[in-house]
Amino acid sequence: MDALLAVSEVRLSFGGLQALDGPSLQVRDGEVVGLIGPNGAGKTSLFNCIGGLYRPQSGSIRIAGREVAGLPRHRIAALGVGRTFQNIGLLASQTVLANVLAGAHHVAAGGWWATALGLPSVARSERDHRERAMALLAELDLADVAGRMVGTLPFGTLKRVELARALMGEPRLLLVDEPANGLVHGEVLELGATLRRLATERGAAILLVEHHMGLVTSVCDRVVVLDFGRVIAEGEPHEVARDPRVVAAYLGTAA
Amino acid sequence: MTATSTRRRTGSPRPSRGSAVEWLRRPRPPLAPPRWLTIAGIAVGAAALAVVPLVNPSYINLTVTLVMIWTLVGLGLNLLVGFGGQVSLGHSAFFAIGAYAVAVGGEAGIPHPATLAIAAALPFLVGYVLGLPALRLHGLQLGLVTLAMAMATPAAIRALEPLTHGSRGIAIDGDPPAWIPLAHDQWVYYLALAAATIGYVVTRRLARGRLGRSFVAVRDAEIVAETLGVDVWRTKTRLFAASAAYAGVAGGLYAMLLEFVGPENFNLTLSISFVTLIVVGGLATVPGAVLGALFVQYVPTLTSSISPAATGAAYGAVLIAFAFFLPYGLVGLVRAALGRLVARLPGRRGT
Numbered sequence: 001m002d003a004l005l006a007v008s009e010v011r012l013s014f015g016g017l018q019a020l021d022g023p024s025l026q027v028r029d030g031e032v033v034g035l036i037g038p039n040g041a042g043k044t045s046l047f048n049c050i051g052g053l054y055r056p057q058s059g060s061i062r063i064a065g066r067e068v069a070g071l072p073r074h075r076i077a078a079l080g081v082g083r084t085f086q087n088i089g090l091l092a093s094q095t096v097l098a099n100v101l102a103g104a105h106h107v108a109a110g111g112w113w114a115t116a117l118g119l120p121s122v123a124r125s126e127r128d129h130r131e132r133a134m135a136l137l138a139e140l141d142l143a144d145v146a147g148r149m150v151g152t153l154p155f156g157t158l159k160r161v162e163l164a165r166a167l168m169g170e171p172r173l174l175l176v177d178e179p180a181n182g183l184v185h186g187e188v189l190e191l192g193a194t195l196r197r198l199a200t201e202r203g204a205a206i207l208l209v210e211h212h213m214g215l216v217t218s219v220c221d222r223v224v225v226l227d228f229g230r231v232i233a234e235g236e237p238h239e240v241a242r243d244p245r246v247v248a249a250y251l252g253t254a255a
Numbered sequence: 256m257t258a259t260s261t262r263r264r265t266g267s268p269r270p271s272r273g274s275a276v277e278w279l280r281r282p283r284p285p286l287a288p289p290r291w292l293t294i295a296g297i298a299v300g301a302a303a304l305a306v307v308p309l310v311n312p313s314y315i316n317l318t319v320t321l322v323m324i325w326t327l328v329g330l331g332l333n334l335l336v337g338f339g340g341q342v343s344l345g346h347s348a349f350f351a352i353g354a355y356a357v358a359v360g361g362e363a364g365i366p367h368p369a370t371l372a373i374a375a376a377l378p379f380l381v382g383y384v385l386g387l388p389a390l391r392l393h394g395l396q397l398g399l400v401t402l403a404m405a406m407a408t409p410a411a412i413r414a415l416e417p418l419t420h421g422s423r424g425i426a427i428d429g430d431p432p433a434w435i436p437l438a439h440d441q442w443v444y445y446l447a448l449a450a451a452t453i454g455y456v457v458t459r460r461l462a463r464g465r466l467g468r469s470f471v472a473v474r475d476a477e478i479v480a481e482t483l484g485v486d487v488w489r490t491k492t493r494l495f496a497a498s499a500a501y502a503g504v505a506g507g508l509y510a511m512l513l514e515f516v517g518p519e520n521f522n523l524t525l526s527i528s529f530v531t532l533i534v535v536g537g538l539a540t541v542p543g544a545v546l547g548a549l550f551v552q553y554v555p556t557l558t559s560s561i562s563p564a565a566t567g568a569a570y571g572a573v574l575i576a577f578a579f580f581l582p583y584g585l586v587g588l589v590r591a592a593l594g595r596l597v598a599r600l601p602g603r604r605g606t
Contacts, residue, residue, distance in 0.1 A: 077484030089479040106484030
């Protein structure tokens with residue numbers, strides 16, 4: 001009822017292609033929900049609708065009671081939504097620290113006039129967020145790359161930098177798009193533990209798009225399976241993995 | 256192939272894997288000098304700048320004032336182009352509006368500091384209004400629209416004859432108020448010094464911290480910027496208007512310095528020199544505006560002794576050379592040259 005995220009019968013098509021065919025799902029505070037499904041099932045489309053990048057043709061997406069569809073994209077962060085991108089959305093020309101600090105944009109102080117006049121509140125906010133950023137980097141084991149240019153770091157590290165940036169905005173809902181993509185096995189386990197800890201310690205709800213079934217089953221409280229833009233199964237990870245419809249969607253059905 | 260031969264020729268200045276060109280092209284963090292050096296540098300610089308007009312002949316004051324005027328333009332334009340990533344080839348238009356604000360205001364009997372405030376406010380408003388449609392465009396198209404602005408400026412000045420006196424131009428009294436015991440060149444020098452100092456400090460504050468990061472996000476990845484909560488549209492229009500205000504004040508000071516404005520002062524070449532300034536100084540750096548201003552003031556003086564046409568050729572050659580070898584401008588070169596030295600100084604912050 002009082003779900004943090006309530007997606008209801010969202011429809012989105014690109015030309016003749018129906019990317020989302022009315023899926024509904026809910027995420028409650030502090031819950032970790034996995035969004036899985038074969039390639040082209042509409043996972044990232046749904047993600048981009050929630051993040052405001054796509055505007056669905058019909059249906060509703062409510063975050064903490066606010067309708068997201070029709071809201072300007074830059075207003076969505078203020079609802080408490082943080083996200084990472086499938087192919088890394090970091091600023092390659094900047095250092096890791098600067099990227100992570102950019103995540104604090106909507107929680108930090110400092111408008112144009114206040115900044116131009118050099119008000120102490122701006123300096124204080126900058127100092128506080130710098131400290132928070134360093135603490136987060138330390139927590140995610142990134143402290144020693146804080147001063148490095150993002151363009152020079154490996155993919156797995158950048159995934160964590162992006163996670164740190166999303167956390168800087170103190171999200172209530174964290175949208176994580178394929179975090180295990182490009183990670184080696186050990187890193188995946190570590191990432192799973194980190195996500196789980198974030199959910200319990202910070203009380204952040206996490207919606208996770210992921211292909212790596214090991215990560216999904218170890219981290220998620222609940223799993224929603226999409227296929228052809230529709231929800232075909234939903235429930236506890238182990239149950240869902242045995243669901244014949246899910247197996248058929250992944251492996252194909254015998255004709 | 257080329258890379259290896261270059262490395263062999265230059266004998267690799269340090270054990271780097273790349274060639275000399277790669278070494279030059281590498282992005283580098285700003286120098287972080289120790290606090291004592293910063294303070295000493297500012298103190299010496301401020302003392303020198305304060306004394307310059309008192310001990311020099313007026314033609315030297317004139318050129319140093321021009322450097323400060325170009326610096327002001329460069330600071331604003333670099334916020335827009337270097338940090339914000341929005342190309343403008345049309346800032347000579349805002350420079351002209353500022354100059355004419357001072358000229359027309361002077362004719363109406365408004366005192367100098369007040370006309371300078373108008374020279375900031377009017378371009379700000381015009382820039383904001385022009386930016387609303389223009390900034391919907393990206394890259395090349397925005398470049399073309401702003402180029403059209405620069406090309407139309409002299410004609411627009413002539414067309415507004417009742418206000419601007421067309422091709423005859425307007426003579427301006429640039430002398431200080433009677434109670435200030437300064438000559439004309441000294442008075443404008445100090446006004447320009449004050450404006451450039453304020454401009455520098457404000458630019459530095461805007462370019463760092465929360466806003467500076469949002470500019471860079473808008474430049475590098477608009478969608479990511481929006482996801483982080485940056486209002487991309489508002490950021491662009493404000494950057495455009497703010498940079499227009501910088502150019503306007505600079506134009507106003509220029510009018511006071513020359514004591515005359517006419518349409519031919521504000522042609523396309525002026526806009527090109529502004530762009531050259533920020534590219535040579537270093538895009539997305541604050542001190543770059545000073546180095547670039549020195550370049551556009553003194554290099555044409557050198558080249559014109561060869562031929563009047565040499566200035567254009569020199570700008571062209573320099574722009575090409577910087578695009579290939581020094582994408583971070585003279586500031587990048589300074590960082591490359593002094594980075595290691597500064598890092599070894601005692602009393603550095605954060606160590």
